[in-house]
Amino acid sequence: MINEDIQYEVQVTNAYKNYGKKNVFNGLNMNVTSGSIYGLLGPSGCGKSTLLQCILGTMSLDSGTIDLKINRLKEVGYMPQDLCLEEVLTINETFEYYGTLYNMNKKSIEIRKSELYTFLQLPNLDNYIKYLSGGQSRRVSMAISLLHDPTLIILDEPTVGIDPVLRNDIWTEFTKMVVQHKKTIIITTHYIEEANQANCIGLMRNGVIIDEGSPQDILSKSNTDSLESAFLELCCNQDKNENYTAKDVPAKKVSQTKKLTQLEKNFDFQRLKALFKKNFQVCSRDYVLVFTLIILPLLQAFNFCFGVGVDFKNMPITFKNDEVNYESCQNYSTKGCILDESSNETMSCVVLDYFASHNYKLIEVKDREAGEMTMNNPGNMAFIYFQKNYTKDLIKYIGREEDLAESSTYIHLTNENFLFKNQIRMDVFKSFNHLINTTLNKCNNNPRTINVPMEFHTILGNDVKTYGNGIIAIFIAMSEFYFPSMFGLSVMSAEKTDGVLSRSMFAGVKLVELLTSLFCMCTVIISMEIVVTCFVAYSVFFNPIIVSSGLFLYVFVLMISGWMGFFFGVLTAVLSTTKVGGMYAITGLSLSQFLLSGAVWPVEGQPEFLRLFSQFIPMRLLGNTMNNVALKGWSLSHPSIIMGISTTLVYTILLVLLLIILGKYKKQWWVIQK
Numbered sequence: 001m002i003n004e005d006i007q008y009e010v011q012v013t014n015a016y017k018n019y020g021k022k023n024v025f026n027g028l029n030m031n032v033t034s035g036s037i038y039g040l041l042g043p044s045g046c047g048k049s050t051l052l053q054c055i056l057g058t059m060s061l062d063s064g065t066i067d068l069k070i071n072r073l074k075e076v077g078y079m080p081q082d083l084c085l086e087e088v089l090t091i092n093e094t095f096e097y098y099g100t101l102y103n104m105n106k107k108s109i110e111i112r113k114s115e116l117y118t119f120l121q122l123p124n125l126d127n128y129i130k131y132l133s134g135g136q137s138r139r140v141s142m143a144i145s146l147l148h149d150p151t152l153i154i155l156d157e158p159t160v161g162i163d164p165v166l167r168n169d170i171w172t173e174f175t176k177m178v179v180q181h182k183k184t185i186i187i188t189t190h191y192i193e194e195a196n197q198a199n200c201i202g203l204m205r206n207g208v209i210i211d212e213g214s215p216q217d218i219l220s221k222s223n224t225d226s227l228e229s230a231f232l233e234l235c236c237n238q239d240k241n242e243n244y245t246a247k248d249v250p251a252k253k254v255s256q257t258k259k260l261t262q263l264e265k266n267f268d269f270q271r272l273k274a275l276f277k278k279n280f281q282v283c284s285r286d287y288v289l290v291f292t293l294i295i296l297p298l299l300q301a302f303n304f305c306f307g308v309g310v311d312f313k314n315m316p317i318t319f320k321n322d323e324v325n326y327e328s329c330q331n332y333s334t335k336g337c338i339l340d341e342s343s344n345e346t347m348s349c350v351v352l353d354y355f356a357s358h359n360y361k362l363i364e365v366k367d368r369e370a371g372e373m374t375m376n377n378p379g380n381m382a383f384i385y386f387q388k389n390y391t392k393d394l395i396k397y398i399g400r401e402e403d404l405a406e407s408s409t410y411i412h413l414t415n416e417n418f419l420f421k422n423q424i425r426m427d428v429f430k431s432f433n434h435l436i437n438t439t440l441n442k443c444n445n446n447p448r449t450i451n452v453p454m455e456f457h458t459i460l461g462n463d464v465k466t467y468g469n470g471i472i473a474i475f476i477a478m479s480e481f482y483f484p485s486m487f488g489l490s491v492m493s494a495e496k497t498d499g500v501l502s503r504s505m506f507a508g509v510k511l512v513e514l515l516t517s518l519f520c521m522c523t524v525i526i527s528m529e530i531v532v533t534c535f536v537a538y539s540v541f542f543n544p545i546i547v548s549s550g551l552f553l554y555v556f557v558l559m560i561s562g563w564m565g566f567f568f569g570v571l572t573a574v575l576s577t578t579k580v581g582g583m584y585a586i587t588g589l590s591l592s593q594f595l596l597s598g599a600v601w602p603v604e605g606q607p608e609f610l611r612l613f614s615q616f617i618p619m620r621l622l623g624n625t626m627n628n629v630a631l632k633g634w635s636l637s638h639p640s641i642i643m644g645i646s647t648t649l650v651y652t653i654l655l656v657l658l659l660i661i662l663g664k665y666k667k668q669w670w671v672i673q674k
């Protein structure tokens with residue numbers, strides 16, 4: 001029976017809620033009088049925390065109504081069951097963060113802090129939360145929920161892990177708060193006897209409040225002197241009574257709950273300031289994150305420039321020269337025209353000399369058979385064999401008197417790596433070109449007549465001399481995508497899984513404010529990464545770039561890559577339930593993008609259907625655009641640049657839109673309620 005004269009701070013009427021097939025509330029009624037302590041008791045898993053979440057408006061009822069007297073989120077102080085605080089902040093910093101979120105000025109934060117410090121016997125305020133004991137951290141958590149002096153205080157098992165003396169002091173203080181300051185306190189607890197000090201107790205079981213009243217009423221009704229015995233008796237009575245069995249949610253659903261969080265302003269600069277400061281403190285103390293975001297891109301840039309696309313050095317090659325002793329070949333230089341009758345030049349020396357001076361490690365073997373055997377040695381890249389009459393036969397071949405087989409150099413190549421093979425083959429051809437130029441230019445014959453009459457020039461933009469020069473832009477774009485996506489994932493996952501975001505949201509934080517603060521931080525990180533990677537790529541390793549035609553454009557494209565990565569990381573954090581799952585997803589997708597982008601192997605080698613697809617993947621678009629800007633000097637007036645930038649901008653906007661939709665309709669994916 002509800003008394004008309006009593007003022008209720010919270011009234012829950014005929015509430016139903018299911019988790020799948022499980023009925024958590026089954027026509028539940030609850031009445032919390034203003035200016036009282038309400039002790040909500042019940043067995044583990046009966047739905048106490050769910051009821052508190054519904055009162056706070058973070059969960060909805062399937063049916064029923066919840067009336068709240070208060071109208072502003074600021075008037076509620078909520079202490080969740082889990083800690084839900086940033087563990088890398090000190091107690092002082094945590095007070096400052098929540099105080100700023102509640103729009104408190106420095107002075108009032110200080111005053112409340114010292115009051116709560118005494119009341120809850122808090123440890124040294126400069127201690128980091130991660131170093132506090134279980135009981136100490138729960139007291140800090142309670143202090144945070146009381147910081148802004150709320151009217152309605154909701155505490156989910158606040159006294160767990162707190163010693164009996166302090167627990168008693170806390171209850172005394174609660175009673176004082178209710179009597180002197182007209183606060184209303186709802187407490188869930190497993191210590192049934194401590195609820196003796198509450199003004200009203202609600203015993204919850206099987207989806208309903210089986211009894212509600214003052215401790216004295218409950219004790220006298222069951223004629224016992226302990227709440228525990230009274231509770232046991234009520235449970236037995238409920239079991240005997242068939243009516244408690246799960247009822248279906250009424251067909252006519254009435255669900256009215258005041259969404260306190262929605263009553264707050266959508267954007268508040270004070271909250272944004274608090275988030276900036278807190279996020280900076282949290283991220284700058286995570287040394288692995290700082291290393292991953294700033295130092296790792298720098299190291300990767302060095303690794304790439306040192307290790308990718310450059311000629312292979314010090315490759316071991318075995319040889320046997322039956323034409324002449326290798327000692328006589330050392331520092332060999334041709335003296336006369338080899339076509340002269342009197343010439344005793346040894347052209348095998350010219351070839352070997354070329355290899356020796358081009359970063360190969362020449363190793364002489366005793367005979368041809370032993371040389372061929374060396375191809376079984378791991379690491380040996382080739383075996384070159386020159387026969388006894390090599391030069392004489394070659395002269396005859398030049399004079400068209402001999403067929404090729406007689407004058408051949410025999411080369412066995414490694415099967416180990418296609419690229420090694422290609423480089424050696426290329427150098428063999430170059431060595432012969434060198435041989436012909438060296439030996440015939442002392443003759444009357446003009447060596448040009450033997451060379452292919454062609455000259456190659458690069459007319460447009462900068463000359464790409466190595467494979468690395470051609471793909472450095474794709475690598476940088478990839479790096480600017482990957483690291484910000486890891487940043488977005490790690491900070492968002494931490495906010496989500498540690499319950500920090502859910503607690504901040506009870507202090508008024510909106511998703512858009514959190515994203516804005518993280519986006520700004522990420523933009524600073526991307527800028528730093530761009531500076532370090534570009535410095536290494538272009539100032540230390542001199543990869544070709546045309547500065548005059550579009551440095552701004554180049555940096556802008558990189559920025560888009562970073563922003564896209566950041567939003568992709570946030571989206572992954574929202575969709576995945578664990579941080580590790582998100583990391584696998586980002587790493588796997590980034591690797592696929594890298595493989596298809598043309599960085600590992602040009603897309604021209606891909607089958608038609610794959611090429612059609614890969615031309616739209618962000619890394620290919622961004623890498624191509626950057627290459628065209630950096631190497632060809634194309635500007636925004638070129639259709640391909642407009643196409644590349646606009647398509648990636650569209651991708652970024654789509655990601656943002658998706659996040660907005662998920663923020664509106666799937667809030668439970670962003671925040672894990674604790």
Ligand SMILES: Nc1ncnc2c1ncn2[C@@H]1O[C@H](COP(=O)(O)OP(=O)(O)OP(=O)(O)O)[C@@H](O)[C@H]1O
Pocket residue numbers: 019020024042043044045046047048049050051081
């Ligand atoms: N998101 C969810 N999805 C499915 N079931 C859930 C979900 N959250 C809670 N439950 C289930 O609902 C029931 C009530 O959970 P709740 O946390 O509200 O209980 P509680 O009374 O607070 O328990 P405790 O005293 O142990 O904290 C439990 O059986 C729990 O397993």
